[in-house]
Amino acid sequence: MEGGQMRSHAAAGSAVVAPSTAERIRSACARGGAAMLAVEGLEPSPTPVHHLLDDGSLAITVPATGLLNGLIVGSGAAGIQAVLEVTDYAPLPLREPVRSLVWLGGRLFTVHPSDVSPLLDAIATSSPNPALLQVNTDTIEATAGDTPCALVRLEIDSVVVADSTGAESIGVGDLLAASPDPFATLESCWLQHLESAHRDVVDRLADRLPAPLRHGRVRPLGLDRYGVRLRVEAADGDHDVRLPFPKPVDDATGLNQAIRMLMGCPFLNGLRARRI
Template sequence: MTEQAPTTAERIRSACARGGGAMLAVEGLEPSATPVHHLLADGSFAITVPANGLLNGMVVASGGHGVQAVLEMTDYAPLPLREPVRSLVWIRGRLHHVASNEVSDLLDLVATESPNPALLQVNTGEAEAARGDTPYALVRLEIESVVVADSTGAEAVPVSTLLDARPDPFCALESCWLQHLESAHREVVDRLANRLPSPLRQGRVRPLGLDRYGVQLRVENEDGDHDVRLPFTKPVDDITGLSQAIRVLMGCPFLNGLRARRI
């Protein structure tokens, strides 16, 4: 049977790859933003925290015991919807100090897989701080549990399953594509909306998501919000396949964009 939607683990990996908003919560401290939160091959997260903050001091002082923490990642819709949050991911574990002689290699590894300007602020000196740049320290979150919640409910995901999954091939481009679709190709959205059940066509239809398995639409009407997935006939892996799959959903007779043959 052909898969019609990403697995929960795939959705989490895509949220990680997009590098959206994330907060780190530790009991007794105010939650703090983490500009870098990168999943490593060993099942832990490399995370940046303010180098001069209380949290980093707690992690260093904890030694091998670590500090209990929760990393919360928020997956926001690319468009300004009434309810912009598509899903929340909670990763619970213990924060551990990264030894100074290991920081450089870990930074190189993270930068190779996921370049992030905030990595340049790790282990910066007083001069950088004087310019207004926040100096960061690199810590490691050893995962104990992973839970994702969305409009359908909540689900726990084993770390091994998370590591086996891969991000969606279009996740990095999804936001700009959907924004362009909304602003410049409203006729495509309207054609896709024709595939919806009749009661849902009365509301305002907006693009909500796009992945290798299909398109998601959000219908905003008086009785609330309704999310509907329009699956492709089969998963796609490249731009050509994506373009053709969307044409099929639209009911376009020329699947490859060819002109009608003249008779």
């Protein structure tokens, strides 16, 4: 997202239907992208686990033996101010790979030892993550060779997302009310497969772009229940274009039909037209 070089467009003649800001943030977090925890006076620390809880706080892992965890433990009920930055990377090697940045600010607190195991189980049920095995409890030991981690909680008081369209803040209530996109965790695999094995589909979708954008290199950028996003890497910079589906979809069958319609395929799912 280089200043002045990234531009977003809507397909000509189409009403853009897109995820809400809260949905985009939930999806970015659900994909488990790279995240860094920043606390004043310390080097940013990577956080392989950052899971939104039902109460609006984030469960985060930090190195158990590091200075950061010592500060959190020492702060007691006061907690310490921190910002979690989540980076949503494109699943393809684009010349500008960052699709969006999310900043979640608030205060960090320890998780009581008796609450760690139940919380880990709850997180693993909805978002299995091998990094959870690095959290030491009475029953879970860090995997050999991994750095033992502690589970902490970030009570969120501010949420901001920035992408090629600009920056926007939302309330924690809006974030909790939203759900991740149903295809969020599968998006990377699907787009990589689309790029490597179905270039003809990308070319057909590129025919829907505004005429001035058909001369650059067109790459799959994003996929959600509302439509497909394409990145055009052109001589004058990068351009992001959303091609909306006729209506939102919720499963693989609906997604397949919606993409065929965008391509202009006359027979959905390969069915022949019925004779009259």
